Amino acid sequence: MRAMVLGRNLSHAFGANRLTLVAAAILLLLLLCAAFGQFLVPYDPLMTDGTAKLMAPGAAHMFGTDALGRDIFSRIVVAARLDLGMAISAVALSFVLGLTLGAIAGYFGGLADRVIGRVMDTIMAFPLFVLAMGIVAALGNSVLNIIIATMIINLPFYCRFARAEVNVRRETGYVEAARMGGNRAPAVLVNHIVPNILPPMMVQASLNMGWAILNAAGLSFIGLGVRPPTPEWGIMVSEGASFIISGEWWTFVFPGAALVLAVFCFNLLGDGLRDLLDPRRRI
């Protein structure tokens, strides 16, 4: 019964918006690459081949090879796990932390609100990418630190969003009714308010995911992220960028296209998610 209702809601959300279906298909493809990429690719992504340097896309190498003769297609597919993994972990962490802090600030107000608000203002006061660079430079180049840096620069958006959404609901009739019905403050927040702010938060997260992917890849692009020879879209674009003038376009176009595809997919998903999660659109 539950599965049937979910199925109806899913088909309703997808049926209403074909682009969501496209986005979901791309996401599925990306997730497949992330999960099984290393078993699917034709070449070892780290294997260099001195005889096949900078080969144009062709029958042997679908997307061509780079300056060390590595197969670009294999590297792109394998990199999906790292790129998506970093972005999803960072967004998930800032979602949970931002929602918690924002909900506390918005519901209780007062000192908690002022302290949390000022901390978020402080983060926002920096150019965010520069702040991320600084954090990674200070903590060291590692995947974990890229995730932490991306989490921190995303945090204020979730926190402010959650604060505003909780604040407008704090005095609504159903929240007062919940308090009347014996719910203490944590129960009011968790059971009565948060389920109602999740849909807009999820939309925000989906739109934000694209930005997080760009951010993690951007850090690697400027040499502050993961290190070569790790297959990663940002590094690949960065390595390929030195061939823009000499005309080996495939070295940067394909990894760049992978980034564009991932960002595009998450942005489109945002709209579909809203339809799916909004109770007023449920059947």
Place this chain on the structure above:
Amino acid sequence: MSALLEARGLHKHYPAGRGGVLHAVDGVDLEVAAGECVGLVGESGCGKSTLVRLLARLIDPTSGRILLAGADTTAVSQARFVTMPQRAQIQVVFQDPSESLNPSFRVFRSIADPLRRLLGIHDPTRLAARVHRAADLVGLPRELIARYPHQLSGGQRARVGIARAIAVEPALLILDEPTSALDVSVQAVILRLLADLRTRLGMSYLFVSHDLNVVRLLCSRIVVMYLGRVVEMAPTEALFTAPRHPYTQALLAAIPDPARRGERRLRLEGAPRSPIDPDPDVCRFHGRCPASSERCATAMPQLRPFGENHLAACHFA
């Protein structure tokens, strides 16, 4: 007459910027007897809603006490009171039925949540039985119990709001303008339902409204508020036949009545005084009152008796 609810010297003040203090409720004494239906009337901004939230223990009073069946509920803070067994004794039906139902809860969960929390009923069969009984009492068809609020009409939502409040069997039901957001035709149905429920369940009502006709229909006693203070309280018939306070007289004169068509009626001039830092020695109605004199600007009139259970706060009443 034993009082079920007794409020003594209730004040609620809010900071109003630049050191000002807004006196939303300013020294209200109120009693509701067991089984009694009391009407609370007054214009917008007179502190009705604040008083309701105080009495329902949704906000803490600045000072004053609220006794429920003789026990002081203000001895603990509002945050602690939430989990006390007395919490179930006072319930509120809110003004806007649409806004007072959680959009992500089905009707069942809206009604069941207070039953779980306040009465500790977790057994699914018993819970369902209680929810169904509450729905039957308010005339809500059982098939609507699985719906979301946005799938219900305004009248159905109002019934859900009432069912949620009465499900925990409160001794006092506070109705905060329960019909003001409804169509006129639905209003009559809901009012009849409320009157019927009171006789069946023996609850006390505190009925808040700015519609005197509605209050007259349901209530045996009426309390009139003006700018945070009670200006008159009297049994319904006494209030309608012999209002003492000029504000009550103006309210009654404002009720449309075809029989009085063309007559000159008492109309209030000017705007209400500011509730921010009011002068404690000036009558709140001074400046808008047709009977104003110098005395009104030097001494705040206190409630004085005028016959049985009839009190009014005016020097000239």
